Amino acid sequence: MGRIVVDVMLKPEILDPQGQAVRSALPRLGLTDFTDVRQGKRFVLSVDGEVTPEHLARAREAAETLLSNPVIEDVVDVHELVHDEPEQAPLTGEGAR
Amino acid sequence: MGRIVVDVMLKPEILDPQGQAVRSALPRLGLTDFTDVRQGKRFVLSVDGEVTPEHLARAREAAETLLSNPVIEDVVDVHELVHDEPEQAPLTGEGAR
Numbered sequence: 001m002g003r004i005v006v007d008v009m010l011k012p013e014i015l016d017p018q019g020q021a022v023r024s025a026l027p028r029l030g031l032t033d034f035t036d037v038r039q040g041k042r043f044v045l046s047v048d049g050e051v052t053p054e055h056l057a058r059a060r061e062a063a064e065t066l067l068s069n070p071v072i073e074d075v076v077d078v079h080e081l082v083h084d085e086p087e088q089a090p091l092t093g094e095g096a097r
Numbered sequence: 098m099g100r101i102v103v104d105v106m107l108k109p110e111i112l113d114p115q116g117q118a119v120r121s122a123l124p125r126l127g128l129t130d131f132t133d134v135r136q137g138k139r140f141v142l143s144v145d146g147e148v149t150p151e152h153l154a155r156a157r158e159a160a161e162t163l164l165s166n167p168v169i170e171d172v173v174d175v176h177e178l179v180h181d182e183p184e185q186a187p188l189t190g191e192g193a194r
Binding site for chain 2 (some may be wrong): 001007008009020022024026027029031033034035036037038039041042043044045047048054055058059061062065066067068
């Protein structure tokens with residue numbers, strides 16, 4: 001089974017209240033390094049078999065038409081999820097490496 | 098200015114109604130390749146200057162404590178956003194390459 005990642009972020013000129021809320025909460029946890037936070041969406045699309053260029057083209061079409069609102073959002077990346085990537089293998093908690 | 102990406106996805110065993118809604122809508126757009134869709138969150142944290150290992154450690158701490166709910170979500174990736182990555186440079190629309 002192949003998987004394709006689509007990353008969608010608000011356009012830089014669009015206000016991001018969720019990101020700002022996170023930004024404001026970080027210093028309360030003692031984390032003062034971060035000057036800005038933006039929150040976006042990440043989709044993982046599964047396909048049968050290997051990911052082909054046609055799958056990627058259709059994922060891009062889905063990204064433009066359904067997964068993002070082109071008035072306020074940018075599709076910043078569409079790529080195959082390679083098996084070496086630590087996806088779904090949590091970095092923390094019970095299943096962590 | 099350095100940037101760090103934190104990717105958070107629902108744990109595989111947790112139902113994802115948003116992803117299912119997207120999954121159900123795709124065939125209506127003629128996109129029938131996709132067998133499953135999962136929707137997660139993507140955060141971009143900015144820091145002053147270069148991203149250091151300490152920044153990444155603190156981003157991971159933020160990911161675990163604030164950006165994800167460890168009961169239902171996994172932090173699947175924390176990495177520096179390298180300038181070669183097409184981030185914030187939209188793939189589509191006015192600013193597209």
